[in-house]
Amino acid sequence: MPELPEVETIKRDLEKKIIGHTIREAAISVPKMVSPKDLPKRLKGFRVLGVSRRAKLLILEGKSDFLLFHLKMTGQIVLRPAQDFSIKDGEARQRRQQKQIIFGGHPIIGLKELPNKYTRAIFCFTNGDILYFNDLRKFGYIKLVSKTEGEKIFGKYGVEPLEKSFTLEHFIELIKKAKTARLKPFLLNQEKISGLGNIYVDEACFLAGVRPMRKANTLTRREQEKLWRAIKTILALSIKHRGTSFNTYIDADGLTGRFWKYRKIYGRRGELCLVCKTPIVYTKLVGRGTHYCPKCQK
DNA sequence: TTCAATGTTTAGAC
């Protein structure tokens, strides 16, 4: 699922747990998802000094390197705290369950054991905590880069929509440059604005009352402003609800993303618009499933 | 069997 709010949620949860901790050992099972090839060797003794996010990239900051995670469509990060062996068996299991924290990503139903068949990399910390990188479709990647290389990668991404630098003026400039591009590909383009994915593009367009297939340069000033505001509103709302989970990975732990319940348009194919009761239209746009209300969105 | 899925990159056409 990982779009900006999901990665941001992971980032906020992780930084509370792993800053200052050191990787004792790393193991990878799908080499093509990882670079450089000798990553496990090079990660020995990697101390996490900070956790951050750029676009949809999760970043563990080391002394001289960045460890980058991209979860793509089905990536998932789980931190399992060290198990407490000092308490009795049944109790330990229960406590472990309570302490087991899911840091978002794609929910894989019915696979609660760790590691599981989708586990692509494992990082063991010296304090006993274990970080799992799971990815059903193997689209994601893990990359250890120097800080210089890292900055180069970050530089390719566009403005962060929740930062102050994402001003209305800046947004209007981008729209101007986008010319005849349709809103969907324009908003999905990470080099323009970074972090929006398919769900939030549909949601933002709905909130702004504009159709995803509108040409960017046909927006009125009023629509530009509404869309700008909608992007920030939607992202902030989703972060508040810990992002989007299509399903719950672990039941009743209160830690799964709740934004799914608040979505107004995405994934509601065939249902009625919550505002005007018109059937929601589903179509394909630039190869992506796209939803809009033909009455509310112009 | 066929289609679609939360992301990104690339190739080719215009």
Added chain:
DNA sequence: GGTCTAAACATTGA
């Protein structure tokens, strides 16, 4: 240089 499209990556489930 830009934009658009389809395809590729790999897997599952409806």
